[in-house]
Amino acid sequence: MYLYIETLKQRLDAINQLRTDRATAAMGAAFRHIYSLLPVLLHYHHPDMPGYLSHNTPHGISFFTPDETQQALLETLFPDNAHKQLIPPPDNAPILGLYSMGSTSSIGQSSDSDLDIWVCHQSWLDGAERQALKNKCHQLQIWCKKQGVEISFFLIDENRFRMNESGALGKEDCGSTQHILLLDEFYRSAVRLAGKHILWNLVPSEQEAHYDEYVMELYAKGALVPNEWIDLGGLGTLSAEEYFGASLWQLYKSIDSPYKAVLKTVLLEAYSWEYPNTRLLATEIKQCLHEGDIIHFGLDPYCMMLERVTAYLEAINDAARLDLVRRCFYLKVSEKLTSGSSDEPSPWRREILAQLVARWGWESERLTQLDGRAHWKIEQVRVAHNELLDAMMQSYRNLIRFARRNNLSVSASPQDIGVLTRKLYAAFEALPGKVALLNPQISPDLSEDHLTFIYVAEGRANRRGWYLYNQAPEMNAIISHQPLEYNRYLNKLVAWAWFNGLLTEKTHLHIKGTSLCDLPRLQELVQDIATHFPIRLAAPTPKALYSPCEIRHLALMVNIESDPTQALRDQVVLFDFRKMDVFSFGQQQQCLIGSVDLLYRNSWNEVRTLHFEGESAMIEALKTILGKMHQEALPPESVDVFCYSPHLRALIRTRVLQLVSECIDLRLSSNRQETGRFKALKLASDTWGLFFERMGVSVQKLKNAVEFYGAISNNKLQGLSIQMDSKQANLPTVVKNYASEGIIQFFFEDHPPAESFSIYVLDEHNHAEVYQHCEGSKEELMRDVCRFYSSSHDRLTFGTSSINFNLPQFYQVVEHQGRSKIINFHSPSQDEVTERVSPQLGQNILPRSPYRP
Structure with a gap:
């Protein structure tokens, strides 16, 4: 047994060295410098070193001693041999190991690839120590970026996967959407930069189901040296419930890495096809390692992923997606075979790709077309975008059907699913007036x-x-x-x-x-949009995505296509200068607003446009703008009005801006709780009333004084701009204030000590339903509702396929300092002890159609 373990260690070291060489061979000097220096920066902690924050920051990597290259790099940080005075960390180092994972060192690594680094640490670090280490990694990330290398650090507790814990969902962190599948990717692609060997590699594939028992046996027989290995756990606990969250995560990642995401999503589909006898790719790679079959592309994880996906697509006779997968693989490798021989120090990537292309039988015309991707224009990019998205959606639908057939729920937390679906909704859902963005990663x-x-x-x-x-x-x-x-x-x-x-x-x-x-007006429109709307913005935060969307940047383009002021040219117009009203102008009471075009970007980074034309264009535009603002929303960061009329331009612009700003203020004013707020607006010879209520803004044409005052009186008496069933209880004020059009909202309100709660449901049009005296698990209700909406509603349409990402949002009404407030509903954490009440929910716990299938 001891000799077998030693043989495996030698093979592991050989594979690790091969991957280390491959990771640095074709990369620039800055990448090689940082890749080698990272262990040093986390092993030592000194004010003169990058990443230093305070003296008590955890540092030190188990079994790490700088080699000659790293010693030389240290000398560049510390002139005059000052590095020799660095104090070695304690023997019981807080960092167990440092590992790169993902595409690094594989054929999928390209010159612009970033680095994903796992910092595996001791479980005994307390909250403050973990935060200090996290802050140090963040400072190192900033420093590396200044050197020209994008890097993401992930702090991994040694017990994370055993305890089914997860990180915080973010741009790079998959949160709770993946668990064993994330460990599967780590095991198949990890490169040890410093620290302990990975114990999982020693356990034979056939012992995966008895992983812990086998490890204990190795220690009992003295085959393993204590503290020499890091043990993150086995892969035998894969739950099929992970597939849904993981597919959502890959669909989200396709926004930035479409070619890689297609490969990984089809791999998930292949895993589900083998269910319940799924053989994870990491296990297959480990089997090759134990059998000594290292020649197999050098156990390159991307090549072996392609082989698994190919076998699956051939088995189901899906030639179209197989061809797409091969093209995705070729473009992900980013090695142009038409550019002649490579001068890179290690041409292994090119050799493997040439073998694959020859096996596929590709013609030179196809290679030329793919190698010219940097010069693709809109026609080619649109075809590629739709093809990639259709493939991702097909895999997503197949995984949904798989979950439905096997009666599987979702393992990811509702919060993470909510954030991801919001991201996907903002990126992919086709809506009237929404500006569809083609994937910017396809062509630069x-x-x-x-x-x-x-x-x-x-x-x-x-x-x-x-x-x-x-x-x-x-x-x-x-x-x-x-x-x-x-x-x-x-x-x-x-x-x-x-x-x-x-x-x-x-x-x-x-x-x-x-x-x-005309052309000058078009050029002016283009300049206004270009000046006030940058193309790229930072991605929306999870908090923003979990909240109702709010208008952030708003522009009104007045009289682009219909301009009543054109009729004023060369005419004598009689009007009172003191009563110059652009909405009811001159003796003819003419409205000078002929068309209003809206362009706005919301807090989910969606870009929308809307067009209104005719004498009522202004009132319709106002109602639309105000209807997209719930009363607790933040005001837009910018509101701009542009007028394209040749006459009275400044006056029209100023007056419209004043009106829009006043109406937004009336809608969002939190210190005015009276229910009868209104604004009268005369357009041409008609008078319109805008009525500002907690749950929306209604508009009514007022023909005479009796009707005008009657409308105000009714509005005050009713108190709401929508009708509710007379049998239902009134909504709490705090719920009314949070009502937002366009999404479905569930509000829970507890009623201690009776252990019951109420549910207030507002649909996309703010129609309300109220359910009293409910009992049971709110978390289970949330999961059921999300699952139903994810699989039953057809909202996103591409060709013949449709997917819904506009899942309901869930909130809790709580008391804080004697006042009711709304917070996001959070499911109980794993370590909380909760008392389950009767599994039978209240009679009316699930809303009627359209909420219930």
């Missing part, structure tokens, strides 16, 4: 030299509206090309071109076919 530059906007009027062969071409307006060129995009309104088309990167400051603009908008 979609800019066009020429963009031509052509308007087709009513009664022509083509439908009325605007057509966009990436050609100069020579008719022969236009006729022979399909338009890039169509929309009925110009603002949406310009926004689409801007946010997808086609429109830049170097683009030559052309406009044809209409007198509604």
Whole structure:
């Protein structure tokens, strides 16, 4: 047994050295420098070293001694041999090991790949020590980025996977969406930079189900030296419930890494296809290690993932996705076979890829097309985007069906599922007026030299509206090309071109076919959008995604396509200068607002456009804006009004901005609790009333004084802008204040000491249902509702497929300092002792249709 263990250790060291060499071979000097220096920076802690915060920060890696290369790097940090005075950490080092994982060292690593580093630490670190170590890693991350290397640190408690704990969901951390599947990826791809060997590699695959017993036996027989190994646990406890959360996570990751995400999502699908006899890829790689079959692509985890996915897709005769997977693999490797021989020090990646391409039978034309991805323009990117998204959605649907067939629930926490579905909803859901963003990772530059906007009027062969071409307006060129995009309104088309990167400051603009908008007006519109709406913003925080979306940046474009002031040209207009009202102008009481286009970005980073036209355009635009603001929302960070009229432009802009700002203030004012707030607005010869209530804003046309005062009186008496069933109890004020259109909201209110609670449900239109005297598990209710919505509602449409990501949001009404407030509903943590009440929920615990299948 001892000799067998020693043989395995030698093989592990050989594989680790091979992966270390591969990780650094084709990378730049900065990457090699940091990759080698990381163990030193976490082993020692000194004010002159990067990452230093305070003297009591945990540091020190088990069994680590700097080698010659690392000693030389230390000398660059400490001139005059000052590094020799560094105090060695204590023997019982807090850090058990340092490991890179993911694509690093595999064929999937490219020159722009980032680093994922696991810092595995002792379980005895307390909360303050863990936070100090986390802060140190954050400072090192900032320092590495300044050196040109993107790096993410993950603090891993040695007992994390045994205790089924998870990190905080973030841009890189999958949170609770993956558990054993995350460990599977770590085991198959880990490279030990410093610290202990990974014990899991020693346990034969056939003993995985009895992992702990086998390890104890090894220690009992003296085959293992105590404290020499890090033991994160076995893979025998894989729960099929992980697949749903993991597929959501990969779908989210596809926003930034589409080619890698397709491979990993189809791998999840292959795992589910083998259920319940799933053989994880890490276990297969370990089997090769035990059998000495290391020649197999050097046990490259990406190559073996491709083999597993290929076998699955061939078994189900899915030739289309197999071809896509191969293209994704080729593009992820980012090694251009058409560029001639490689001068890199280690050409192994190119050799493997050439073997695979020859096996696939690809022609040179296909290689040329793929190698030219950096020069793809909108037509090719749109095809690739739709193809990638369709493949991801198909895998997602297959995993949903798998979960339904096997009656599986979701293992991820409701909070993490809620945040992920919000991210996906914001990125993928197709809605009227929403600017669809093509994946920016497919091609780096979609800019066009020429963009031509052509308007087709009513009664022509083509439908009325605007057509966009990436050609100069020579008719022969236009006729022979399909338009890039169509929309009925110009603002949406310009926004689409801007946010997808086609429109830049170097683009030559052309406009044809209409007198509604000339070239100077178009250029002005483009400049206004470009100045006030940056293309890229920081990703929304989990807190923002778990809350109702709020308008962050709002712009109103007035009179782009319909401009009543054009009629004022060369005319003598009689009006009272002291009563110059752009909404009811002159003796003719003419409204000078002919069209209003909205462009806004919300707190989920969605970009929306809307168009309103005619004399009521202003009131309709106001109602729409205010309806998207719940009363507890923060005001927009910016509100801009742009007017494109040749006459009275400044006056129109100022007056509209004043009106919009006043109405937003009325909607969001938290210190005005009276229910009868209203604003009267005269448009042309009509008077309109806007009624501001807790749950929304209603609009009513008021024809005479009796009707006007009657509407105010009724509104005060009713107190709500919607009708509720007379048999239902009134909603608490705090719930009314939190009502938000567009999402489904569940509010729980406890009633101690009776152990019962009430549920207030607001649908997407703020229609309310109330359920009293409920008993049972709120967490189970939440899971059931989320599961139903994830699999039953058809809201996202791409071709023939549809997926819903607009899952309900859950809140708790609590008392704080004598006042009711709303907080996100959190399920009980693992270490809390909760008393389960009767499993039978109250008679009305689940809402009627549409909430119940």
